[in-house]
Amino acid sequence: MRIDKINKIFQKLEKHIPSPKTELKYKNPFTFLISVVLSAQSTDKSVNSATKELFKIARKPEAMISLGEKKLKNYIKTIGLYNSKAKNIINLSKIINEKFNGKVPNDFKDLTNLPGVGNKTASVYQNEILKIPRIAVDTHVFRVSNRIGLVKTKNPDDTQKELESIIPKKWLKSAHHLLILHGRYTCKSQNPLCEGCAVNKLCKYIKSEKDKKNISSKQK
Ligand code: SF4
Missing domain, CATH: 1.10.1670.10 (Helix-hairpin-Helix base-excision DNA repair enzymes (C-terminal))
Incomplete structure (x- = not known):
């Protein structure tokens, strides 16, 4: 063309x-990443309605790890594929905490190495948070x-x-x-x-x- x-x-x-702009509601880079992971094969509306309560108690990787997979599932059970998403969120929180001092990495490869984060999620993250034109x-x-x-x-x-x-x-x-x-x-x-x-x-x-x-x- x-x-x-x-x-x-x-x-x-x-x-x-x-x-x-994005219709996902978030509090910081970490909660944005969580919202994008949750949004796979789900609507932004259903993600926002689940994260409204979740982000009141878990806005950082440490808090997400403390919450644990079982309790996390209670917050996100209205979202499709919530079992695997809960597992990925807890695992990616652990990696961010241990390997990146609690901060979501900026590098595309580091992002896509996180559980549940593929090319699309990493690109959405970089576009929204880092203002990289992807x-x-x-x-x-x-x-x-x-x-x-x-x-x-x-x-x-x-x-x-x-x-x-x-x-x-x-x-x-x-x-x-x-x-x-x-x-x-x-x-x-x-x-x-x-x-x-x-x-x-x-x-x-x-x-x-x-x-x-x-x-x-x-x-x-
Ligand atoms: S609604 Fe979609 S298919 Fe229809 S004219 Fe617009 S861009 Fe094209």
Whole structure:
């Protein structure tokens, strides 16, 4: 896609979503990391509702370790995969405490070596806390960027590489949130709201849908 078109897409998205930021509620870098770990295959809303009470008593690795896996499960049992997430959270808290003096490491490799922290979680963390312009690719970013035609990819890792190479620097920090929020509220997985969409004149998906309709009406 041409650079001027990419710029136009992000200008329009930014106008539509003026303060693109995470919807996860957190108190410090550690609680943000915990929220992102919990958010895998769960909604931000359900994570926020569970962490509201959890973060009152466990905002630091030491407190999380003291709470223990069993009690932690009581706080997060409304969230999908809570058994494995509880185990990972206790183990990553121990590593952060012992190896990094209680502070979440900044290095990408150190982050992805923590239990339950993959590329996506580490990228979200670096983007939000360290302001590093990374585009973490979740289900929304993957769907939206392929539908619009920013990329043509088959998996999140390729999508991230491609987006980070084609999107102009000035959008890299906000692109992740713009694409997520656009996917969550407008370009939904089922029934995207194309009619009122800010980028519908630039979108590959809507063009191909229109083309399909034109072909089928000509065939009638
Ligand atoms: S026009 Fe439709 S498919 Fe394209 S980005 Fe907008 S909502 Fe998504």
